[in-house]
Amino acid sequence: MSDDLQLEDPTALKHIFGRQRLAAIAREARDICPAFDRERFLVLCHHGLDHLSLMQRLRRVSTSLHASLPGDFRANVEVLKRLAPRIDSSFATLALGDYVALHGQDDVDFSLEALKFLTPFGSSEFAIRAFLQRDPHAVLATMRRWAADPDEHVRRLASEGCRPRLPWASHLPVLMADPGLAEPILQALRADPSPYVRKSVANHLNDIAKVHPDWVMARIEAWPLHDAACAWIARHALRTLIKRGDRRALTIVGAGAAPRVDVLRFEVAPGLLTLGENLSLTLELRSVTDTAQTLMVDYAIHYVKAAGHASPKVFKWKMLDLAAGHGVTLSKRQMVRDFSTRTHHPGRHVVEVMVNGERLAESFFDLR
Template identity: 55%
Template sequence: MSDAPAGAPALKEIFNRARLEHFAVETQAIACGFDAERFLALACDRLDDLSIMQRLRRVAETFHATLPGPFEANLETLRALAPRIEHGFAAIALSEYVALYGQDRFDASMAALAFFTRFGSAEFAIRHFLIRDLDRTLSVMTAWAEDDNEHVRRLASEGARPRLPWSFQLRPLMEDPARAWPILDALKADPSLYVRKSVANHLNDVTKDHPAWVLARLAGWPRAQPHTAWIVRQALRTLIKRGDAGALELMGAGRGAQVLVADFAVEPARIALGERMSLSARLVSTAAEPQKLIVDYAVHYVKKNGRAAPKVFKLREIVLAPGMEETVAISQVIRDFTTRKHHAGHHRVELLVNGRSLADGGFLLEA
């Protein structure tokens, strides 16, 4: 999930009473014997005390308590309900039902998840099956990587991410990422950006445990293919931010940048929360041949204890010819997010080129 500005509606309100009423009305319209009133009573019980993921599970549990049929019959009801929900995250509750109550019905559950993921990703649900029977589930997911539907192909990659946000870690895949490699390799030139983002994020997860393993395999991919090149660039983003020599080499920026930095500026010198910080610099090549430059910047955010910790942001990738120059610039609002609170003090800002700090300045964030 992306950062949300502080003060925005809580994400758990995706499952508010109005949404639950919508579930009840639509299910009643398609399922004989469904008790809408009981569904609402159970789903709304102490709703305010529940987090978004607890509410998600509550909906699945409430369907189990109120749908009249056995598992396979209830799946047919939920299949009919899926296109009526019209909200991607809310529809994840249907896959959660499968995760909770379909563990002993593997084939029916796999078919249901491949269907439900088209309406709301089944990335959380499939992980329960991976934990229970890794090889059997990976075999199905490898077949999904060849599916005509981009949502199903994405599920093959996203569901097997070792460190998927908002879910538990898949320790066997953290220890041995090669087990999911056939999925990633099959998707290396996928035409869908939605799928490519997932493949890149999956590989970025793996770089945190097995950087050399990722670099060795990506070195064998045909990076002249634009879709593949995009995945490689995004997959290596964490390593590049760390200045990893192997990642920079794979991206064609393994040499230290031969540039002069002129007119470097971080403005204004003093900023109040909610205002913009701007960074600009002019890069002048001193090399005798064209060079690829990966330009990032780091903001050293002041923590509550007064210490600072850097966060690296992407800026630009450029190819600079001998004697030529290029101006790089960025403007960023300094504001609180649900995942980042700002504190007053001096915030150092660095310009990073090919993994090395070539200039620094900063701004004072006022209380």
């Protein structure tokens, strides 16, 4: 699942499974399998549809497919494999993997091959978790082989499918408790040529770092960080620790030294903001040392809560190399709007700038 979807409100995204798309799925399934009960499928899908969330709609599609397909599990999966390339939404295609997860637990090898086939059309990252929860060691053995697959979608599934805290999915406590179970997969993909795969590996490690930070940092310190792909994963895998100002994590990415800079300007505009408007940040720094330095620049917004107190949320800004005696001006725009995970409240919001984990400047804006 793309991170764009992860950041959006699932309430709005539920229309991915709107009536028009359901009709298209039914039409294509009937074309592939004349015995498919198109009318039954649509009746089942439409029942109470307006009141269902995104993930409830996904599950409704998979259960309705089961009720409307004429064959046994393997025969029905062959129909779904032919259906997958005909669905015009990769997220909607996740319902096919969900079908496999619901009905394939007693046919694991066949089911895993089906999920491997389906993942380029709509990631099987949710569906495979049902199999991992039942037999993590056996399924991870298969996923380790997938880490060497020529298809980047399959390699990404090897990492994303066993992410301990995959958003919108059930967590995997056994992998959070013992991250070493998935370590061979992460090591195999630590310098993958695909950014799609590298992002998954970084997110997987970031999940682990929230509980086992020393474990993650010890592994990354042993990587060949001169390799650009490894270095990219390291920066993104350690982002939560870097936001906390963890000195070891900052040192790994080359920003462990105290910043030797003057803050010439830090501006937050507008000073009075309405929900839905853009916040603009401008930062001007100048080096006060005679050697080059690597700087990790982040900022924190102290969001006002309903009870009146404030809680900081740290955002990434930029990593840069600043030459001796030189200056740099950075700018950033961010829309202030509500998410399913964050509701804004009126009041004064302090904004802080952090460089290499040290807070160097602050300003504020008032939210109406």
